[in-house]
Amino acid sequence: MTNRILRLIAVLFALALSPLPALAQGTDFTAMVQALGQGGFPDREAAMNALVATGDERVPPILQAMSDGTLFVRKSDQRVLFAAKSGSEFKLTDPVDSSNAGTATSKDIEKVKVNNGLRGKIRTAIGTMTLLSPDRASRLSAAQSILKNADPAMLPLLDSALAAETDPAIKSTMDLARAVIVLKSDATLDDKRAAVDTIAAHGDLDAQTVLVNALAAAPDELKPTIQTGIDAIGRNLQIWQVAQNLLYGVSLSSVLLLAAIGLSITFGVMGIINMAHGEMVMLGAYTTFVVQELIRNFAPGLMDYSLAFAVPAAFLFTALVGIAIERGIIRWLYGRPLETLLATWGLSLALQQMVRTLFGPTNQMVSPPSWMTGAFDVGGLSITWNRLWIVVFAIAVFVILQLVLNRTALGLQMRAVTQNRRMASSMGIRTPFVDAMTFGLGSGIAGMAGVALSQIDNVSPNLGQGYIIDSFMVVVFGGVGNLWGTLIGALMLGVGNKLLEPQFGAVLGKIIILVLIILFIQWRPRGLFALKGRSIEQ
Amino acid sequence: MTVVNRMIAGLGLGVTMTMGAIAVPAFAADDTIKVGVLHSLSGTMAISETTLKDTMLFLIDEQNKKGGLLGKQLEAVVVDPASDWPLFAEKARELIAVDGVAAVFGCWTSSSRKSVLPVFKELNSILFYPVQYEGEESEKNVIYTGAAPNQQAIPAVDYLMSEEGGSVKRWVLEATDYVYPRTTNKILEQYLLDKGVAAEDIKINYTPFGFADWQTEVAAIKEFGSAGKKTAVVSTINGDANTPFYKELANQGVSAEDIPVVAFSVGEEELAGLDTTNLVGHLAAWNYFQSVDTPENAAFIGAWHTYIGNDTRTTNDPMEAAYLGFNLWVAAVEKAGTTDTDAVLKAIVGLSVPNLTGGTATVLPNHHLTKPVLIGEIQADGQFEIVKQTVEVPGDAWSDVLPEDKGIEADWTDPLTGCGHLDTATKTCGAAPAS
């Protein structure tokens, strides 16, 4: 009930906002929609404003479609229609009465073009019209768009919306938006001071932007207050900045850990210098691509869970490839560890070319699932979902691997073979089987790393090359043959890199890290966590 | 022991002799004209260059269907310089000296072009270079069919400064640390300063090749963009590093309406590997987009899809540049009646061929082309929507924006007496003739 009244108010304000004289309700709504398809960007903007002025409920979906690029003009009769792609054709729907308007091919219809500027204005317009929507997400985005284009005329509408709002996140955004508007309006100084305090209390980058913007236009009496607010936010942000850099470092570390941990098994535990390790990562990323393609074609509804299928698929596939490599090539080279470097280097060349032959040389598209896109704020920290999930994934892989090595029969046999092959063999352990399994495990983990990397990097034949050197650094820095060493190594390199980066830039930061590794190895020639015992000496 | 050594020596000599025998110039029979294709098919640059190799084979195939050139069939000689710059020089020499090609189409990076340049000068052959580049060069033996900075960077910045583009006041120049971004940024910085942008409103940042962790950089862009003035990013980030950069942009929620990113090295091919749903509205500036709506382009795309057997393969700007280069060469050879280098170079200046965007491309005396500038916004389907298109702009080898290059022109109207660095004030050619 109240909602309806508020919506009416919203419409009235929208009318007042409109640069065009309000068209009488009797004017043909369809004609106004058709106007969207004509002329250049300024004409389109005028047509949009006219539509907004009607306050019609059918307008927001039309504007949304225009912004999303699903609003088209049929060339034959210049009608503006919704078009949804199905197969090679487009299904057309009339935006006015939602009636079916037949189908068309891409040649028959033309998109209603929008550019960034227009898209911003559409956002504001939709915001104005959906501030009172029952849907939480559209209210939130409406509040944010009002915040971005703070217009004093919106104040009464915002006040009524605030009164009705119950969600704290939206309320806080609306509060901020209200304060920004107050600052812009001709409210009293005291009101403005209160508004500055509200904004400063938010303490984030957006709040700072708002205050910096307001500073120039503010009356002289208000300037000190605003400046104090800006300074307070600045101090606040600086503290968060350090935490943020640490967070970036942890995130980079998780990527390094994922890439290196498989190597730590094949290289550290088995003594194989596997230059094709990066290609295992790459194969894992391509497995993700293939899994997503299959899901896209056969079960599009499962798209959001594609990674849940991709992780085991990548593990199994790369583990099998790893076992094949071990049985085919590496088992002939035990006792000649450095020669594994040559054979696996040759293998990595061949694998890269094979992927290039099968999939082509260009990047393949791996879509992020919806739960891995976007970011959220914790205090002054901005955390992106995909990075967070990768950190969680890296920790999970590490824990599971520790459990496998320490709590399972296979793990026990692996450690036995590592420590004393002949003794293990005389105790009845099938050492060739354990070798194959260990190499398969290391490769499988590399494949899982590939799934994670497909979310942040190119899925291309060269993917693995970018990580192989860093992975070796991590393993050697941490100490060969020690998973904890790999973990600490990854953390130190990742965090170190990200702490140096703001001061020295990405290139110099990386050079400094490399030089530090070289010097560190002089100090601890067997890495951070050296295995004790004579068996390691030669 | 001596037996062994004799055998080794024999083997070594044998191998050398075989190589000599194999490498004896195997000039083709007179009924074909050979064309060299010099693009990396393996290594880091294969991702971009393989498509251009396919494009060249496609163009040559089309030309042969039309009856070839000068009554002869064209024959492509494809070599793989493997993204290795010295190997580019070796392969260029092999194409010209061993295979006897009439012209070479190839190279992508500036380094590869710089690497082959001395070879082309020494053996006097022609290179058609199809990629946008940093300018500051004009050589007798190279036809630059991609964009010079004034055909890409400056119009893009102009667009963003205009009201239509969002009246941008504050600029981040985000770049990979190599010559093309360095030069482009140098020109852009000077240009922005000339336009009255304050020095503190320009931020330049360089990252290494293949950079994959963009968290800090994207956060810094957000922070720089929060100073209250409309901010835009001009990206000259190189190929591989783009995907992680855009993925990070999407994740940190940098939307095109707040901070638009305009890129000079991101085209349809690069976007094919990205989910662009969250990138809608970010921009690119090129001389061609696949979405250009002209009959020429529709015909080109149709023929390309038939040739490659895959109708989802994209087309992109360097492909159009290769197309222009090839057609210009064909026209010049027909005009000159021979494939002789100097005759073709003399014939080619001033020649025009239709481009795919509804205009014409003319070879200027400085060996650059006239090209229209198109600004496109990324769409959810991985294509670009053209929001601005200019008339043909003549390519400027020596940027007029830079004080030291003012009044410098290049003129190869006569390939034998031309000059690549002509001071129009003093009428002197910058470099003394080679001894």
Place this chain on the structure above:
Amino acid sequence: MITQLILRALDKKAVWLVAVLAVIAIGVPMLNLGLPADHPLHIPNYAVPLFGKYLNYAMLALALDLVWGYCGILSLGHAAFFALGAYAMGMYLMRQIGARGVYANPTLPDFMVFLNYKELPWFWNGFDMWWFAFAMVLIVPGLLAFVFGFLAFRSRVTGVYLSIITQAMTYALLLAFFRNDLGFGGNNGLTDFKDILGVNVQAATTRAALFAASAFALALAVLVCSAIVNSKLGKVMVAVRDAESRTRFLGYRVDNVKLFAFVVSAVLAGIAGALYAPQVGIINPSEFEPGNSIEVVIWTAVGGRGTIVGPIIGAIVVNLTKSIFTSGSSYVAAGVVILIFSAIVAVASGWTKGLIVIAASVAIPVLYGLYQLILYGNFKLPALSDVWLYALGGLFIFTTLFLPKGIVGLIAQWRTMTTKREQHDRNATSPVDVEAGVDPEPNPAE
């Protein structure tokens, strides 16, 4: 003393090798310059710098073999010394351009003018004098190797740890040289050379002279390496390779032995690089790429490490293969290479393995064709450029599997074959195979 060293170095092997190199050094330029172009024995102009390049690579491989094959130090950063030598030479060549650059600046190279340098960076001083530049070719790689080796060997960094930090070294240098701010031309590097020692670097005679210089430098390197390995020091080096701790306990200063070998090796690599730069006409940071250093290791392994002639053969064979397979239409040559290689494998390791190589070589193009058949409906054999990485990868894999001692090992094997066929199984490990690194089969007695 020195004469004694040289005399000892001139054992029959080295004499033969040096003689062959001397013949090549004189013969190739003569065949190139002296004969008319249509003569069947004429060596074409383009081939001279190409072969010169192979000789430079051979010298680099020989330098690596001195530390790896004889002293057990697996350096994964040797291309860095090569590139530093090349850069020193490149700087000299840049200064020789003088005012003939595009910007006609008498002192500053073009890229500096462009990057707004007002004056020459201090470390470019002196490079206009040939003797200074040539000295730097020796000093810069040598000094880096000395400092790096001094720190690493004193701290007893061995095995894979050493390998990885050498890789870190070349990777750090790669990143540093890519930086335009460093003053070495960034990604484009140094190029467009004009003169060397007052003569045009592109003239056929200069090319021939550079080729001869490369061959003589390689011969000199053979002499130096041969002298070292035949000396008492060389015996200690081999002892360090096979049992470092035991050698140390016997009272030898292992650190100093290693440092000596490392520095000599780096200087040799630097000289090779200095001859390489003017022949290929460009030097840029990609030479520092870790992959390049790994390739040097592979040349050495393919040829046969722990021998003087092995790395030379390996470098030439692998690079020749690469040249043939990356060129457009050398199908016949590629087939010949595969047949020769299969024959070598067959002779060394038995007919079945030779057949495996041939089968793999046939299988890949056929599989490629079938894939095209499925995709596009017509059977199309691949171009060489589509498959050359398989060939190169296969060469490395098959060499390690079937020719563990490289091509040179084949000949020794051939000789023993007449008496007793050597069984080739995983338990057969000769002392040569024991090397620094992680041994997966630690001696249970320890």
